Amino acid sequence: PLDCPFQAMEKEVSAALGKGEPGEILSSAFKLKVTREDICTLQHPCWLNDEVINFYMNLLVERSKKEGYPALHVFNTFFYPKLCSGGYKAVRRWTRGVDLFKQDLILVPIHLRVHWTLLVIDVRKKTIRYFDSLGQKGDNVCKTLLQYLQEESREKRNLELSVSEWTLRSVSPQEIPQQTNGSDCGVFVCKFADSISRDKPITFTQEHMPYFRRKMVWEIIHQQLL
Secondary structure (H helix, E strand, O other), X not given: OOOOHHHHHHHHHHHXXXXXXXXXXXXXXXXXXEEHHHHXXXXXXXXXXXXXXXXXXXXXXXXXXXXXXXXXXXXXXXXXXXXXXXXXXXXXXXXXOOOHHXXXXXXXXXXXXXXXXXXXXXXXXXXXXXXXXXXXXXXXXXXXXXXXXXXXXXXHHOOOOOHHXXXXXXXXXXXXXXXXXXXXXHHHHHHHHHHXXXXXOOOOOHHHHHHHHHHHHHHHHHOOOO
């Protein structure tokens, strides 16, 4: 009898996470390459690396081009450190050919040395929200991004952003699922982004993480979201 689709998927996932050349490229798209070594960060209890997170975020952007999804722009994981170290000038050219103010949602994955979090700019509602699966506050991150939007607006639209219309806040641990270990923050960030980019409520919990990790392996290899 033929394998059911689930078994076939499990086989592929196990093969990708199995033995092999660490540098072997298992997926390439969006000018990004994901190697076996990168994919293996999706094994529990590893921390997801930049390559995996950036690739997954690009899959969300691809999906958002379909009918019925909010218009989405995602900055890669190197954007925020660059903005912090070099100010607006350092990232001015990152939006060549993109009008941020015509997007519905802008996502910024943030790497705080040993922890991943997510910043979400909702252009429609004029909100900047910070999502942290360890419940820490990111008010300064929100302020930094609001300042970035002000400069981007001046530079690209010759318009002053009216800051008073914008709401900034760190989402409280009561409102979003929290991780119960020290390793799943990257998966939380990807799945926060997945729900938010569909305008859907965030309903998953820590229990879903092992399944999400395996599912993400398949999605990255096949370059399509399930």
